[in-house]
Every structure is written in C-alpha cells, then in structure tokens.
Amino acid sequence: MSMSVAAPRTVGRWRLMPARGTLSLFELVLLAAFVALVAVRLPQNLQDVVVLTFLWAGLALAWNLAGGYAGLISFGHAAFFGIGAYTSTILTAHLGVTPWIGLWIAGLLAAAAGAVVAMICARLRGPFFILSTLAAAEVVRIGALNWVTLTGGPEGLSILPTPSAANMVFASKTAYAVLMLVYLVVVYGVTKVVEGSRYGYYLLAVRDDEDAASAAGVNPLFMRTSAMALSAMLTGIGGTLFAQYFLYLDPTHVISPELSFQLALLPALGGLGTAIGPVLGSVVITPLSELLRSYLGHAAAGLHLAIYGGVLIAVMLHFPGGIAAALDRLATRWRKRAP
Amino acid sequence: MTALLELRHVGRAFGSLWAVRDVSLSVGKGEVLGLIGPNGAGKSTLYNLIAGALPPSEGEILFEGRRISGLAPYQVARAGIARTFQIPKPYRHLTVVDNVVLSALLHDKSVAAARRSAEAVLADVGLADYAEASVNVLTAGLLKRLEVARALALAPRLVLFDEIMAGLTPTEVKMMTGLVASLPARGTTVIWVEHVLYAIMSAAHRIVVLHRGELIADGPPKKIAKDPGVIKAYLGEEMSLA
Numbered sequence: 001m002s003m004s005v006a007a008p009r010t011v012g013r014w015r016l017m018p019a020r021g022t023l024s025l026f027e028l029v030l031l032a033a034f035v036a037l038v039a040v041r042l043p044q045n046l047q048d049v050v051v052l053t054f055l056w057a058g059l060a061l062a063w064n065l066a067g068g069y070a071g072l073i074s075f076g077h078a079a080f081f082g083i084g085a086y087t088s089t090i091l092t093a094h095l096g097v098t099p100w101i102g103l104w105i106a107g108l109l110a111a112a113a114g115a116v117v118a119m120i121c122a123r124l125r126g127p128f129f130i131l132s133t134l135a136a137a138e139v140v141r142i143g144a145l146n147w148v149t150l151t152g153g154p155e156g157l158s159i160l161p162t163p164s165a166a167n168m169v170f171a172s173k174t175a176y177a178v179l180m181l182v183y184l185v186v187v188y189g190v191t192k193v194v195e196g197s198r199y200g201y202y203l204l205a206v207r208d209d210e211d212a213a214s215a216a217g218v219n220p221l222f223m224r225t226s227a228m229a230l231s232a233m234l235t236g237i238g239g240t241l242f243a244q245y246f247l248y249l250d251p252t253h254v255i256s257p258e259l260s261f262q263l264a265l266l267p268a269l270g271g272l273g274t275a276i277g278p279v280l281g282s283v284v285i286t287p288l289s290e291l292l293r294s295y296l297g298h299a300a301a302g303l304h305l306a307i308y309g310g311v312l313i314a315v316m317l318h319f320p321g322g323i324a325a326a327l328d329r330l331a332t333r334w335r336k337r338a339p
Numbered sequence: 340m341t342a343l344l345e346l347r348h349v350g351r352a353f354g355s356l357w358a359v360r361d362v363s364l365s366v367g368k369g370e371v372l373g374l375i376g377p378n379g380a381g382k383s384t385l386y387n388l389i390a391g392a393l394p395p396s397e398g399e400i401l402f403e404g405r406r407i408s409g410l411a412p413y414q415v416a417r418a419g420i421a422r423t424f425q426i427p428k429p430y431r432h433l434t435v436v437d438n439v440v441l442s443a444l445l446h447d448k449s450v451a452a453a454r455r456s457a458e459a460v461l462a463d464v465g466l467a468d469y470a471e472a473s474v475n476v477l478t479a480g481l482l483k484r485l486e487v488a489r490a491l492a493l494a495p496r497l498v499l500f501d502e503i504m505a506g507l508t509p510t511e512v513k514m515m516t517g518l519v520a521s522l523p524a525r526g527t528t529v530i531w532v533e534h535v536l537y538a539i540m541s542a543a544h545r546i547v548v549l550h551r552g553e554l555i556a557d558g559p560p561k562k563i564a565k566d567p568g569v570i571k572a573y574l575g576e577e578m579s580l581a
Contacts, residue, residue, distance in 0.1 A: 021450065198444045198453075205441045208430035214412035215390065215422050216493060217445040273432070 009335055017331040018276040018324070021196025026327075027276065031185070038177045045294055047173035053286040054180035055241060060266035060278030061187040062234035066114075067264060068273035069200060070227035071207030076117065076133030077263045079140040080110040080232035082255035084239025089157050089249060090150060092167065099168040103240040110236025111229040113140075118228035122221055134257060141255035156250025159243060168244045176245050183241055184279070187234050191275040194230075203227055204273070235263070269315050271324025280323040284315070342401075343368040343528050344389070344420075344497055349398035349408075350552075351384055358384040360552040361398075366497070366530060369523040373543030373560070374532045377573045381552040382532045383425060386499050389530075390422045391415035402497065417445070421495035423486040425502050425532075429474040436461060436470040438485060442492035457492055464488045465514060479506035487515070497528045504535035516542045536574075540564065548573065 009016040015024040037050050059081070066072040087109050088102030097105075121132045144151045151157065163171040170176055194200040205213035206223045213220055243249050253259075266285055271277025288311060292304035319326040344366040351359045359381040366372050376382055387393040389400060391412040400408040407415055416422075421442075430438050439457035440450065447453035461467045464484040469477065477485060483503050490498050500519070504512050512535060520542045522529050533539040539546070540560040548556040548563060550572040556563055563569055570576065 196450060198448060198450060201437070201441055201444055201450065204433060204437075205430055208432055209428045211392070211412075211424070212428040212430065212489070213441070214392075215416055215424075216442045216489065217413050217416035218441075219411070219413045 009331065017327065018274065020200075020274075021192070023192070030276075030279070034181055034184075038174060038181055044173065047177060049287050049290045051173060051176045051180050051245065052290060053282050054177065054184045055238060055245070056262075056266060056286045057279045057282035058180065058184040058187040059235060059238045059263055060270065060282050061184070061191050061275070062231050062238060063263045064231075064267040064272065064274075064278045065191060065194065065203075065234070066227045066231035068267055068271075068277070069195065069203040069207065070224060072118070072224060072228055072231075073130050073264065074117075074133040074228075074231075075130050075257070075260045075264060076135075076137035077232070077235050078255045078257065078259040079117075079137035080114055080235040081239040081242070081259060081263070082140060082144060082249075082251065083110045083113055084236025085243040085249050085254050086144065086151055086157070086239075087236070088240040089159055089243050092159065093157065098166055099240055099244055100166075103237050106240045107233040107237045110239070111233035114228040114230075114232025114235075115225050117232075118225040119221075122224065134260065137255060137257065137260055141251050144251040144255055151251065154250060154252070156248060159247040161247050169247070179241060180245075183238065187238075188275060188279065190230075190234065195275060207273075265312070267322075269312070269319075269322055271322030274322070274324040276327075277322050277324035280327075284323065285312075342366065343370075343403060344530075345401040346389075347399050347401070349385075349388060349395050349400060351381075351388055351393060352396045357552050359388065359395075359549075362549075362552075362554055363398075364547060364554065364557075366528060368528055370545060371519060371523060371529040371531065371543050373539040373546035374530055374549060375534075375536070375539065375546060375563075375573065376549035380549040380573075382549055383501065384552075385549065386422060386501055386532065389415075389499060390420060416493060416495075419496040420499065421490035421493040421497070422499040423483075423490050423501050423503055425505075427479075427482040427486045429477075429482060429485055431474060433474065434470070435466060435472050435474055435477070435485060438474055439488050439492045442489045445493050457488075460488045460492045463491065463518060465511075480508065480511055483507060484511070484515070487518070491522075491527070495527055497530070498522065500529065500531040500533070502532055502534060504533055504538050507535075512538050 011025055015022060017026050018024045042050065063077050067074055084106035087106035088099045091097035091102040091105060092099055117133060117136050121129050124132055145154055159169065161169065163169050202218045202223050205216065205218055206220045210220045266281035267278040269285060270279065270281025289308055292308055296304040342365045346362055346364040349359060349362045350357060362385065374382055384393065388395050391410045391414065395408050399406055402418055402420060407418055430441065436457050439460055440453045443453035443456040447456055458470065461470055464487050466481065466484055466488060474485065483506060487503050504515060507515065516538045519529060519531065531539060531543060543560055545558065546560050546563045547554055548569050555572060556566050556569045
C-alpha cells in the first residue's frame, strides 16, 4: 500500500512552483516582472497602483506571519500600522529624527504593542481573539483622536512635502516604487526564512493543535507572542512607508477597521500560511480596487465598490484555499500530465 | 532498578470528586509498565497529571529525582517525557512526515536533520509509505501509529502511551507490541494504558490496576490476571494467558 506522490516539476535545479522553505522559478519570474514594472515608464496613475500593490503585498505578508502561520487571525493590525505611521512622523516633526531611523523605532513600538495584545488575549481563541484585536485597535484609534498634542487629533499630521532623500520624501513615484519593492522583498525574505525554520514549524504546530504542540516541547504563549510581535513590527514599518508616501495621516484613515479588514483580506484571498499567497492577493485585488475607484469612482459613485465586492465573493467561492492553492492544483495537474 | 518516575500520594479532585486519589507509584528505568482499569478509573487524569496538562491537587511527581509537578506540558516534554493522546491530535494541515518533524525538532535544530530522524521513526511504525501524504487520508489505526511516531521522535526517556492499539488490526497490534517491547533497549521507559489486554499482558513487565482513582493491584501480568479484586473490578473473568 503505497501513496505515489509525483515529484515536483523542476527546470534545471529550480522548482517550478512555490514551496515551503525554497525559492522557485515562479517567484523569480514574478520578481523580474515587479522590477520591470518599476523600470518602465508608466503613466502617473498606474505608477500609483504599482506602489500601492507592493506596499499592500508587504503588509499582507506581515499580517500572514501571525494570521496565516500562527493562526492568530487579527482584525486589529491597523493599530500597528497606525503606531508605525505616527511614530516616525512624530519623531520627524518634534525631534527632527529622519524616517530612515524613525522606521526602526516605529517597528519596535509596534512590536511591543503586538506582544502586549498577544499576551492580553493569550487565553482567547477563535472569534473571541478576533474581536479582542478589533477592540484593541479601536482603543488605539480613539487614543490617537484624543491625544491632540501628540497626534494632532482628528486634524491629523502632515509631512513637509519638500523632496529630500534624507527625509524619505521623493519627487518621483519611481523612487517610491523602489522603496516599496524593497520593503516587499524584505518581508518576503523574512517569511521564507521563517517558514523553512524550526521557528516556522513551531508556529504551524501551535496553529493546528496547541495541546499536541505543547506535548512536543513547544511553548505556545511564547510562539503566539513572538509571532504577533514580528508581524506587528513589519506592519509598523509598512506604516512609516505609507506615511512617507501620502505625507498626511489622520486616525480615521490609518487606524480604521476597514484597513484592518483589508490587511486580513489580501492573505485570505491569496492563500493563508503561504509566502506567495499574500503577494498574489495584492497583485489581484489592489489594482482592481484602485483602478475601479479611479475609473468609476466619480462616474457612478458606489458602483466600483459593488463590482469589487462581487469579485471578492467570486474569488472566495471559486478558490477556497486562496489563489496559491489554486496554483498548486494547476501545478499538480501539469505534473500528472508530464511524462 | 533506579526509579525514573515517582508519584508520591498524588491526587486530583474535580470539585468534590476525586478522579485520582493517593496514588503512589514508582517506575523503574527500562520498565514497560501497564496501567489498566475500567472506564472512568482515572487513567487519563493520571496521564494528564504526569504530563503537566493538569496540576495535582495533592502530592508530588518526580522525574529523574527532579520535581516536575507544577511544570507546564512543554516543560515536561523538554524534561524527557513524551505522551500520546487517546484521541489523536494530528496537525491537520501538515503532511505525515511534517507531523513527526515537529517532534524531532526538539533535539534536531535544523529542519533537514529533523526530517532524517522523522523518516527513521516513520519506518519504525510502518508509516514510511505515507510520509508525503496529508494526515487527513489516514485511517483511525494509522493515526494511532502517527501518535506513537510523534511521541518517539521526541527521543523521550519516558513515554506515556494512551490506548495506542484501539482500532488497529491484529497484524498491526502484533507489530506495535513488538515495537513497544523494543523501547527499553533504546533507552525509553514505557507506561502504557491499554484495553487490548492480550497486547499489554504479553509486552508489559508489570501491571498496575486503577479503580475509582485508586491503585488496587500491582504485580506481574500473570498475577494480575488471577487477582480476584481485579477480576471483580475490571476483567470480569479470569484471563488465560498463553
């Protein structure tokens, strides 16, 4: 009684399709396509879409470290995003610290917030955990709205729009596209290293069965806390980059529940607990959302949201395991057909 | 034989009900100790107490002379005690081999080394052919074997088996009994809860009987099979051992 498992398809020494712990041809081709998108001269509004697609892909990957690998489904990641965005902006405005340094402090503060949330919610599972993260983010949003001396309250904060590389403010969208692509590649690299390591395996164990993981010597509280801290840190850094791109932030936009949902939605559509999933989720959804808004946003107000929602439902119904799982099935079919 | 595990007047109450009461037990290094008793006797509670899943209400538990009662389950596992779960708890989204790799990672720091260890253990329990399969295709019997593989991949000095023969075919029972009997020679002491009596009677060196939370008998299998108290509480009739 043996289970025959077809060998994965390879081209030379490279695997064709993404797999845990190794790099595949698919990923390299996608990276090349991203580099090409940065290099070619696109119209301004399309460049905007490229920048946002990269940023959202990085953020979705960061969310996925906790939500996908460790099973800590969070509807509160906007809090870490907001903490990151505000930290670097406030450091620049009040102390003249460049965002190049500020983004690390932003990451550390967000990580601390993530660890605190994980520890407070240590005993909560499933919907109770999810609701608690949502509530925690609301606390941060309301705090930011009311701590006017620090955050500017509902009026928000602006970043001086004078281009200056030292202050991470650029005149060209290409520079931002490079910045976001670097962010995406770094978060992707972190994800690949995690998923191929002992630590990554332990995350999966805690996600799938906490009792069994404990019996295997894994400390669930440590795993949950550290996964949330790592995820929050990378999300916070993404927040800083977002602030430097938009040059304006207010609590209603950067710490909104809608943002939290979006951060969870992209990896869920792309494929939870895979590295390629959140990237594919952003590649499909971000351009759709942005282009629908820019083409239909004023012509037929509301229509873009209806189409967007319809596509989301179609993708979720058709690809229950996400786009990554659909790709996997496709690859398996090829494999079986191959001689 | 030096005592590897020692229970001193261990008890656990749930409200006013004592699931385990005043159990004192010493398990020697290299033993295969059978633990039997009717349903509700407190066997699983006793396992949960040893493995750290429940703190004892009274008494203390020592492993290699060190107090382990009060430790968390992951600390007990790191101390060298592995357990299986009566109802298998596989990692549902992982392959069979990855389920075992997760245990092997306790000692092997790299995933590649853990994979080699895991493959060796899978061969021991006869699951090598299923290494790359999803755990969701495994039958009840194969899931039991996976539980055993995950416990053994921790390279424990003491393993607690909980009804690992339930749902196995007679051929599988024979293979697994041989595996259990071989463990002391590999440095693993065994405590074994089992209802498949012919398996435990043939492989255990010593058997203790738990009834209503208390130990009522302790001795070699042949003596236990003829013990009037055990017959009344659990066996129902005298067992003839070949």
